[in-house]
Amino acid sequence: MLEHLKEQPKDKILALMAAYRADARDTKIDLGVGVYKDASGNTPVMRAVKEAERRINAEQTTKAYTGLAGDPAFSDAMIDLVLDGAVARDRVAAVATPGGTGAIRQALELIKMAAPGATVWLSDPTWPNHPSIIKYLGMKSKSYRYFDSDTGQVDYVGMLTDLGQVLPGDVVLLHGCCHNPTGANLTMPQWKGVIDLLKDKAAMPFIDIAYQGFGDGLAQDGAATRLVASSFDNVLIAASCSKNFGIYRERTGILMAVAKDEAQRDLAQQNLAYLNRQNFSFPPDHGARIVSTILTDAELRADWEAELEEVRLGMLDLRKQLADELRRLSNSDRFDFLAEHRGMFSRLGTSPDKVEMLRADHGIYMVGDSRMNIAGLNADTVPVLARAIIDAGV
Incomplete structure (x- = not known):
């Protein structure tokens, strides 16, 4: 064979x-x-990561599985970090994943289940794993202009022109901040223009936010994602903890699905848990527990934010x-x-x-x-x- x-x-x-x-x-x-x-x-x-691990090692009494969606404390902490109340908590389904890449994979799988004919639109250029996973899954994709190599800036006019071809039900993947590979970001007025266009086209945004805190600060880097999440009935958000917590090898990520209402949220949560079960069963927990320990402790969070600011x-x-x-x-x-x-x-x-x-x-x-x-x-x-x-x- x-x-x-x-x-x-x-x-x-x-x-x-x-x-x-x-x-x-x-x-x-x-x-x-x-x-x-x-x-x-x-x-x-990071200092806060070392201290969180010390506490976990001292206090943890079991290595039994968490739920299919991961530890609820991790989901709550990350939803708060990324969305900060931009949408009601009862509208957000979430599952822990093996890194941000795992979150992207699960999001694409969810799209394929919900709308198998949808085209996923990617910025040109984008992170190479985006088109690679889409191709592997046999999904349709198109690209929209994003970067002007002559100016080193976002090609906003080209971007809007290309996204003008988006069809109802298509998915547009956007980088929440610190665009990879260009480093060129949309301004907030430009984000509003993209939002208006996608709403007019009845398309769904899919945000990949892997570098929150590396650009203009935690709050500023999350502002665009929050604006998008509060502007649509449905949004997918893949977030990574590899960079801003420095826990690359722990493979810690989360996929959030913003739903129209609580009933739709429950349906999305069921399907996200199902996808986790099919692909890897229970998600990794150690990195997620580090993150939730830091984000729910005032002293650790303050130290983490201070060190992250030094990095930025x-x-x-x-x-x-x-x-x-x-x-x-x-x-x-x-x-x-x-x-x-x-x-x-x-x-x-x-x-x-x-x-x-x-x-x-x-x-x-x-x-x-x-x-x-x-x-x-x-x-x-x-x-x-x-x-x-x-x-x-x-």
Whole structure:
């Protein structure tokens, strides 16, 4: 049987990681992998996470399964963090999932069950796993323009033009904040324009929010998601705890389904639990319990928010330093957009040939579409990157 399997395409980011490890140059810089790193190149365990784990280990008396939807305390805490009362709690169904990726997969499965003919619209570009999972599930998808490589900004006119072709019942996937891979975000007036268009088209929004707290702050980063959730009868929201809690390997995510009313919420909850049962039965609990422990304890939450703010401001400082250095070296403002982007990523908007030149000549590793992880830099490597970008003629 196994001889009939076909080779699958290699993951470009994993291949990039392997190439970086094999590079013997001491001056190499890894801007490819999407993981936060501090100035010394480590991905630290947050203080509040360590304390939450200590308490869990001291107090936990069983490792028995939680429910199919996960621990209700986790769902309540995450719904509060993401939605903050934007919709009534009795309208929100939720299940814990293995990471944000698991939440996206479950959301797409739910869409396929509820509306098998729906087209899922994706930003161009988007996180590569979005189209990959959709293709695997045999669902229909289309793309809408999002990023203007010449300006480094959102192509808002192109976005609205393309979304004008959305049909009733279609699903539009939107990044709640810190767009991956571009770092370019919609303004709140632009979000309102998108909402008006989707309401007019009778389409359903699907929000992927994986970086809340990495952009403009926890409340600001959740504002667009809350506005969308309060504007529609039905919204799907996939949220990840990997980045803002730094618990990547714990695979902690949640899928929320905003329903029209309590009866519809109950139906959605049933189906979400069913999907969990089919795909992995009970969701992982350790990371979810860390998150709920932190979010429900005033002292731990305050410490987590303070450390998260340090992370956010550190990335903003690196963005400004890089933009300033490129302005100095190029004697132009064409790279100023890097300081305006938010989150871990920015897209330079250059060609794969230039990206390869950066790797071959300067040991700068970034994804072929020129997405770079700003958190892979520090104050010492920013000038090195800036000089390499100029020398490569980006």
